[in-house]
Amino acid sequence: MPSPVVVRAPSKVNLHLGVADLRPDGYHDLTTVFQALSLADDLRLAPAASLSVRVSGEGAAEVPTDRTNLVWKAAVRLAHLAGRAPLVEIAITKGVPVAGGMAGGSADAAATLVGLNELWDLGLTREELSTIAAELGSDVPFSLHGGTALGTGRGERLLPVLSRNTFHWVLALAKDGLSTPSVFRELDRLRAEGEPPRLGDPQKLMQALAAGDPHTLAPLLGNDLQAAALSLKPELRRTLRAGVGAGALAGLVSGSGPTCAFLCESEEAAIGVAAELAGAGVCRSVRTASGPVPGARVLDTEA
Ligand code: C5P
Known part of the structure; x- marks a missing residue:
């Protein structure tokens, strides 16, 4: 066996x-x-x-x-x-x-x-x-x-x-989840009504990753699904404001949300932002994380 x-x-x-x-x-x-x-x-x-x-x-x-x-x-x-x-x-x-x-x-x-x-x-x-x-x-x-x-x-x-250096993140976990199809549908609805601004290409962002500088990277982060996630969960605006107010370089909705991700200057800064965010009452719980890390991998085969 x-x-x-x-x-x-x-x-x-x-x-x-x-x-x-x-x-x-x-x-x-x-x-x-x-x-x-x-x-x-x-x-x-x-x-x-x-x-x-x-x-x-x-x-x-x-x-x-x-x-x-x-x-x-x-x-x-x-x-x-x-x-x-x-x-x-x-x-x-x-x-x-x-x-x-x-x-x-x-x-x-x-x-x-x-x-x-x-x-x-x-x-x-x-x-x-x-x-x-x-x-x-x-x-x-x-x-x-x-x-x-x-x-x-x-x-x-x-x-x-190409990504140089490790980046440090704080993640604000929300009370309830969002279903991915419903967020894409909400974006289609918002686009049918008007035209929420669309992101350009990620060339500059990729240059910032190659340079490995979180300060350059921060203003280039962007997510077209964010408007839809915020439309479905308006309280995330407060979460995003609170993270930046706590000292993060930038915050954005992660993928289809509702987790909010905050890029920080250093691991130390992330620990500080996480502590302040946890006390602000704007999310269910807070985690720190770093990236990039490898994909799914075998850790250990038990004897
Ligand atoms: O591929 P996956 O099963 O994860 O996608 C879940 C749903 O998210 C899709 O059924 C679709 O509604 C939406 N989706 C999309 N465009 C993508 C990825 C996902 O509209 N590129």
């Missing part, structure tokens, strides 16, 4: 998220720059008599443990491709906020692919895993890839981006 495998799955923040018009297939073309963050979920995959998913940690009660969980779908898909039964128990310890705009579900799916590739000794390459990842969801390939990357198409086509 193979030993259980433990995989760490990073969260992400979109430093730049440019959203084009709705496509006929219901998706939007994106131009996005992802950064993988140290706030992560851990998954333990162990051989078992049947497929099961258990969840503990941050927001565990909100996560389904049946076939609707992306992790379940990832296990079934990979088992099918490998011509075997998905006999595995998957225990997820959540650190990433659920429905928070930080790709927690995608990270778990990516970790499942990496973990089962190891557990079942399938020998699939990163490219092969990435193709399966793209079928599971738009953010799953990035959760595999990690680091800093430019995403196009639905967000699944990736190119690595």
